[in-house]
Amino acid sequence: MPTTVNEKLELATNFVLHTNRNIFLTGKAGTGKTTFLHQIKQSNVKRLVVVAPTGVAAINAGGVTIHSLFQLPFGPLIPGSTQRENRKFNREKINLLRTLDLLVIDEISMVRADVLDGIDEVLRRYRYNSAPFGGVQLLLIGDMQQLPPVIRDEDWALLRPHYNTGYFFGSKALQNTPYVSIELTHIYRQADERFINILNSIREKNVTQTQLNELNQHYIPDFQPNDNEGFITLSTHNSSAQQINSQKLASLKTKLHTFTASVEGDFPTHAYPTEASLELKAGSQVMFIKNDISRDKLYYNGKIGQITAIDDDIIFVKSQGDDQEIAVYPAEWTNIRYSIDPETKEIKAEPIGKFIQFPLKLAWAITIHKSQGLTFEKAIIDAAGAFAHGQVYVALSRCKSLDGLVLRTPIPSYSIKTEQMLEDFHEQVQQQTPTEQHLQESKRSNQEQLLRELFSFERANSLVYRCRRIVNQYLDSFPEELNTGLIALAETIQTKARDVGNRFQQQLSGYFSDTNLPEANETLQDRIRKATSYFQALLADDLLPIIYQSPTDCDNKQARESLLELLDDLEKELFCKLRSFENCRDGFVALAYLQARNRAELDFTPERRKLEPQQEESSTEKPGRGGLYGALVKWRNDLAGEHNTSGYMVLPQKTIAELARVRPTTADELLAIKGFGKTKVKQIGAEVLALINSFVERSESTPKLRKQPSEPKAKEVKPPKVPSIDITLSLFREGKTIAEIAAERELAPSTIESHLAKCIATGDVLVSELLSPERIDAIRSYYEANENVSLSDALQAIGNGVTYSEIRFIRNAMQVEKE
Template sequence: MEQNFQLELAREFVFYTNKSVFLTGKAGTGKTTFLTQLRRSLPKRMAVVAPTGVAAINAGGVTIHSLFQLPFGPNIPGSEASGTFRFGREKINLIKSIDLLVIDEVSMVRADLLDGIDSVLRRFKDRNRPFGGTQLLLIGDLQQLAPVIKDDEWNLLKPHYDSVFFFSSKALQQLDLVRIELTHIYRQTDQAFINVLNQVRDNQLDQGGLELLNSRFVPSFSPKRGEGYIILTTHNASAGKINTGHLEEISEESFFFDARVTDDFPAYSYPTDETLELKIGAQVMFVKNDSAKERRYFNGKIGEVVSIADDAILVKCPGDTMEIVVEKATWSNLRYQLNPETMEVEEKIVGTFTQFPLKLAWAITIHKSQGLTFERAVIDANLSFAHGQVYVALSRCKTLEGMVLSSPIEAHSIRSDRQVASFSEETTANPPNAGQLQEAKAAYQKNTLFEAFDWHAVQRSLGQIGKIYREFQVTDDSLKERLKLLTDAFDRDILMVASRFRNQLNHLLAASGNAVDASIQERLGKAAGYFQEKMSTAIRPEIDSLKPESENKALQKAFLKAQEELERNLFVKSACLEAVGKDFSVAGFLKARSRAEHDFVFQGEKDRDIDPQKPLSNSDLYKALKSWRDEVAADHGVPAYMVIQVKTMTEIARSLPVSLKALEGIKGIGKSKVNRFGVEIVSIVRSYCTEKGISPSPQMLIDEPPAPKVPSRETTLSLFREGKSIEEIAAGRSLAVSTVESHLSHYIASGDVQVEEVFSKERIALILEFVGEKPVNSLTEIKAGLGDDFTFSEIRAAVSLLKTRHAE
């Protein structure tokens, strides 16, 4: 398989592009093996789903309905059926984090179900892109089993869809789907048999092919005991009757084995009988691949029970020299979850089913045989009632000689669908090539970079605030003016600059052959720094000032919702800019974006959630933590509550964690925050304990005391006192110039630094003259009045000085 060009092409598209892929191919071409290998090596966060419980267990995934909480009835376009289900925060974070969604056995997925998936992904990811921008890998053969639909359900759906098949999905038709057909067959080696199977699959069975198949018709065929033939039939009742009848004919004692089912494992997903009845002499089929090193059996292997004990069963298979000692096996029912530390999509076992991996196997339905391989089979397919059933049945056999027909094949029993045939022909006729792959790889990288500098989500959030003002008829002209000043500054300093930079980036990438070289990375770093500074100085400080003062609760609720969306978009944008500005990679960008979406917490009133009636433990420590937090927030240009939440600081003040391990146990503090801020927080707690004479318990003194860290602005002040310029301090400490100036503005306010040491005394005087004695509500408003000749840092310093004078 390593030399299979189509498999390698599929792997490259899945790994290194964001193109959605339909991977198809005849039975036995390696689709299942491809998925197995993908699970082991794909760096993207992946979820695997299938349309039925058994298919999901076999694929190592979950059902479509369980992951996306979709109803089992028809999903009528426009009905928003998925919106009736409430999604918990954990499920929302999981869905947002999926980079690749694999849908196995997609031939059985209905078009309306695929559109249901689209509606959920759009709801929680990007509403303007099919499937929320999630990459899809659809695996299956349309010439095999078709979706199941009742007449009354199709009557509801047919006004909206051309067919019931997945490719009629309205969302899928908006994708530029890459179609890759696997052509090398691994299951069969006899070319004549392969040719006739292809004729059946394509509904092109000629007279010669029909005669070859019917040469395997043996009237009244009765296999001898131990030959390992299994009957493939069309209906469950027929298969059950055959198995029960053969078992009753055996005069040996019956043994009953009860499965052990733990936690959540629904009955419709059981891989074999919950109570398994066996006798010595019973013909059985393995329903799981052997996990042992010897690989003694595989899913679909036929044998006969020769011995039974409480903890083991001996099975002899045709052609094997030794019996197989069969022990109980365990299947796991999975649920996907998002690891909050690694931000990886992980599989959580929520239930298990433990039973001997066997089932009675004188007969099985064609439907349940999909994906299995048989050495010997008796096929009764003349009563086939569904599209693809004859092909599925015939293609389960490894050889023509191992197949026996209990009734002759009639031309009318080979059913195919015209639309399926058309879609399949188009897939075969238009395979992707290496050139298209390279184009897709380059486009993926470029689109990711462009996304980092796309500000339309923030623009929409600002527009939503204006819409709220209009809908609720807000009459405060100062609010409207602040919003206008902010949006004008946003359009001028961010949107227009970002548009020009994307054009420059496009030319730079074209010149470098779409490689992010050192010169491009340098430009990315400068651009990211520029936009980070603009967010820090021009947007974030102004958000709270836009809130209307009103008793109208509906207005307050609408504004808080808009504010939350705006701050979320800014928080995620900041993380994305940081990811591209340092050492860009697509994988790193995706991880940073997902982590930011998960980490964002909106508290509305932020620090006002402390209950005034409840005494605060160690209030002096809480104040010290809050002072440290505010400084860190200023350094990083983010709202303070995004560094550490109030409730978390309250818990730290209560529990006094004096070790990194103890700190990690505080709710709201994970490994990532311990790595970034743990030493500083623990140092503050230890200093407080020493000052107050508090002796921590030995259990909490696990770590060596961390070296205390000098506050960032104190370091800035020290360097400034040594005679270094603001530019030299910023360069030496990898800080923005505005950050250094904000540090010094703090000391201007405290009187430790004179304003003329940092800024022009004359310019500060002009700012103070403009501000006068009126209350200062908005730096942006002052900036707009003074013009672009004055910087936010100068204005901030002047305002600090003004506040100091008022305090005096």
């Protein structure tokens, strides 16, 4: 393979794997675009899915159809129409889209502009990202000189007011994001230079009359080859191909055999690679429609042969040039669905259906459309009736050489259709070819963007603001402790996270001016490690605990559900930040950061929701648990139901809690309760006082019954709860590392480190069990010379990769020594 070929493929690979730039990979027929796609799929570096516009194309590419993954309707997608908004995605698919790094679209020439915009809309919505395509990198593969998208006249009438062209590059989203174009030029399919030059001229619409005359010399009127010669006819229309195959099959005198495909699970009929009911006879000309995956590699997709014999479960095919017959058995095609592996958290192609049939189809004739991607040794081209751009080029480029080419009719110049818009696009593509310098700049831009994202707390700041807005709107319905906690959380995020992060981002600009990439800038990496330790401790010790301890009791169900949803989003945002910073403890690597961030999205479960039931158990007189509080809530809800209103409109939760605590007995005492005015006392005061008095009377008489010795009540003995620190200490004594303890307990390593720091303070752990003598001496000598210095100042002064936790270990050990 020439060096230039390797360079182009290597350039394309580097752009896909090491940048976030969108890429249009194009090239003439037979230049290896599909091979490149399979290589990218096997790299397993970025989280990717492969989609294609048709079922057959998706099966061949090992992916799924665009419409099935993004749940798009098949008609035209009019910008702003409601049909683009009524799709509901399950949680698994949302997680897949939210953690997607790379979207590969094969056969992009056949994708309409409005379909690409439909993909953009779905990704923006479910990734909460307003950037084009939700920030997902695109790899678009195809050749615009081949088959175009199918757009009916009535559909184009609806789309024309919104789009200048139906081709994919007319997409509004794509026009708003830059992309690079890489064109593969080395042709593997043909070796005949004369033929290659003719094909290039047809492709580029500058074919000369001399070239056309040379091509038309292969026109042979009434050409009727023998079946054993292996010619296949490529026609423009499906009806013509079917007619040829039917007539040829009927003319054979041998016995007709019908093979019925076995279809399992979900495999749509439009994606069948061959007929479900396959009718064949000995003597039939057939084409293999699958590569032989065995070690022998006896056949490939597009190979032509003749059936020599048929048994019940085996078909024998002989191809021209082969010494022996090929024994053909049923093959299996798999329809997949992308899902997330629950153990590895990686995107996996999950089989959901199978199609089992002999990998053959009648092949005296085939449509040009269905021949795309195939290679033939001998072909009869019937392209005079070409009705779509690219059909002549696709048909001719299926052939390996001029020697194996026969024209059913001469090819007139007018059948080589030209579209000025495509010509303009092709010229634009050639101007967007990137260089090695562009690659380096794109790598730098990608790494800088990811670092700014890492140190940005804008979304967390926005989420806590939205939480506070809901609580302030229904202040009387939520506990006072919740409002106090959110105020503290908002202030901490603002001052210690967002403001510090913004200042650090300003410092990053200075480091970005270095000639080295951020990943290779050791001075920057040292600053990142120190900043990572600060934010890691802040998230684990200060921010997340506030969320865990926030009570969310509320008598307004709608308000509480809205708040819980926001708190989940906020906790998830902070959890993902924590995991991302943990990944950067030893330095920043772009791909490793991407993988850690995405894995955190999938690993997250709301810890606060797990703790809520415990908080409710520890509270007294909660709704539904008896007592005066429960009685008042039941009465309030019954009254609200009678008047068809909300419970908090009758009495807010805070007022009920105050009533249960104070237990007023007169109207004047009721007026002293917040939430009771003269009108409310007049309306319901008497009923409330009666309810309270009745409860007080019952509670005063109840103790006498409880003291009867004849009815002893067995007290449930609950096992004592083991403190979390003690569990960590026990695992540490078993010889487990901090990372192993964190994994076993499903806690952040920083949380385990804080436990061990407290164990050092109590004397249960020696600092020498955690740190090397060199580390201990470095930190201790600094503190002996600098008393009362802050953690952040110490961290910066000591350097050498020292973490906040290590400094805490030494400070606690020194305090123990003093005591």
